[in-house]
Amino acid sequence: MKKFIIMLLFSALLLFLIPMHTQAATNQTKIILDGQELVLPNSVEVVNVRNNIMIPIRVVAENLEFNVNWDQKTQNVHIQQGSNAISLTVGKEEALVENNTVMLNIAPQMIKNTVVVPLRFVSEEMGLSVGWNNKDKIVTLSSNTSLPSEPSNGSEIEATTNIVHDINYANNQLIVSLDHEVTPVITTLQNPERIVVDFPSTNLGNMGQALSGGTMGRLDTSGSPNITDIRYSLFKNDPAQVRIVIELNNVSSVNYEQQTIAGNFILDLSMVNDPTPATPVSSGKKIVVIDPGHGGSDPGTISFTKKPEKIFALALGLKVQALLQKESGIEVIMTRETDIYPTRSERVKLANDLKADVFVSIHGNSVTAAPQITGTETYYYQRESSKELANLIHKRLIKAMGLADRGVKNGNYQVIRETEMAAALLEVGFLSNKSDEEAMMSETNQIKAAQAIVDGIKEYLKLEDSE
Ligand SMILES: [Zn+2]
Structure with a gap:
């Protein structure tokens, strides 16, 4: 595999990458690194794709000063800084972080002959923290690297952002x-x-x-x-x-x-809102808790191609979240939005304390010993409300995924047993099955499945389409 070392060949490569007709107006988006605004070359455009700020790899190399290797043939971008290394590929939502596969919100893209990568992901993996001011289109990056100091009297403050x-x-x-x-x-x-x-x-x-x-x-x-x-x-x-x-x-x-x-x-704040108990008020918004299974130290099952279930669960969960955020009648709360592991009891407590209306846990199934087994299963635990919710999501999920219908079942799982609202646990397909896994990891199918889950939730909550 031939790699071009960006540091040496970058300027040559740019001749091909610079879009020929960028807008005359300068960039609206500002990037501020540790309080200093980055001066972006005029030809560089920062774009916002589905709420993801995408920056050209040129900015990563020149302005953020990370080492960037671009392999034209494989469309692979390798970014390194100190001990942090990530590898991204144009059009692929999977990235490698220190040889672990992680799922991106959005794949790197080729826009007007320029390779753009998600700024948040790259920055965070390189140890920067990221803030975004949408009104003024300002991205704030902070490195938090405290100056190397002499050993002090042991009163150093850890500054993790x-x-x-x-x-x-x-x-x-x-x-x-x-x-x-x-x-x-x-x-x-x-x-x-x-x-x-x-x-x-x-x-x-x-x-x-x-x-x-x-x-x-x-x-x-x-x-x-x-x-x-x-x-x-x-x-x-x-x-x-x-x-x-x-x-x-x-x-x-x-x-x-x-x-x-x-x-x-x-x-x-319910005590603040209670002085007039005679008129119970509610915002009218329904609370939906989405629970991407596993996470962090708990990978879940391992798929046919050796990917952890937690990645699938989070990728689909975030798509469901994005759709639910567009619903004016719904407040969506996630049990996790990153690769962390809240315990099952914490997930249950979160939903119960919020007095949520709906709880949906997202998983992938597995029978390693019988990789031929395929299909979608949906679980509820005893309650009629949960059964209704499970049925409404399941019938749509079957259509969306096109996998075998293994039915809606009563299942004794903690997150649906101990939650006190309508709760369903989705086993979207079998990660141990080659073609199920392919279907589940497909971006298109995930978008369809997310829509199916949202439509099922909305029907359960008797909400009209808000758009
Ligand atoms: Zn699972």
Whole structure:
């Protein structure tokens, strides 16, 4: 395999890669690395594809100063920085990180003869943390590399930057999904009454929901008469700090309860909203918890081509999440959005504490000893509501996947047994079967399956199409 060393041949290669008719206007998107704006060459376009910021590999090499090798023949991009190494291929959602296969949100693409790669993935794998301000189109990267210092008196502070993936408000609860557990600093202020929640060493991720009003985002609190406003922002840079402000209206005392489950920080504000118990209010939004099975240290089963189930479960789960986020009547909460392992009890507790309406766990089946076994199975546990949900999703999943119908079954699995709402566990197909695996790993099928799951959930919740 012949590799071109970008550092040497990059300029030559660029002659072919530079799009000939880029817009005369300069780039709208700014990239700020450690407080310094990167000066991108005029010809370089940063593009946003389905909420993923894609940057040309030229920016990766020249501006971020990572070592980049591009192999034209195999369309492979190898990026290295210190001990971090990733390998990406144009058109493939699978990437290699230190020889482990991981699934990308979006495959590298060839756009106008330029290879573009997902900025978030590349940056995070190279040890940078990433923030995105949608309004002003600003990407914030921070390296967090503290200056090498003399051994001090042992009072060094670990500065790992956490990422907020999602901020939701439903059923009187503020739910903040984070990369790692972090204890926020909560203060209350008066005139007007406010609860201020500060997450130290934390940055805003690309949350799929556009920030409005400068660097600030707002949540819909229309169902909560005692909450005037919930807004969030990247309050400080360097070190990053995310601030959420809950503005209250007409309350005699400010009460709340906090807890953290599976990386989700939950602030229960029901006491704030209860002074008028005679008129129970709800935002009218249904809470749907999507649970991509396994993750982190738990790979799940290993497929015919030796890929872990956790990758499939997350790839499909994130597609379901993206579709559900477009539904105005649904608040979607994920048990995981990255390759981490929340315990089954944590997943159950999250859904139960949120008083979710629907819980869907995503898995792939396996019988290694009988690789000929194929088909889709859907499980519920006893409850009628769960059985109905399972049936509604299953019949669509059969059509979407085109695999054998192995039926809807009662199954004694913890996540559907101990959850208290309509809960279904999907075994989308058999990863131990060659053609099932192919079907399950296909991007097209995953999109169809995600739509099938969403349509089943919507029918169960009796929600009309919102678009
Ligand atoms: Zn599983």
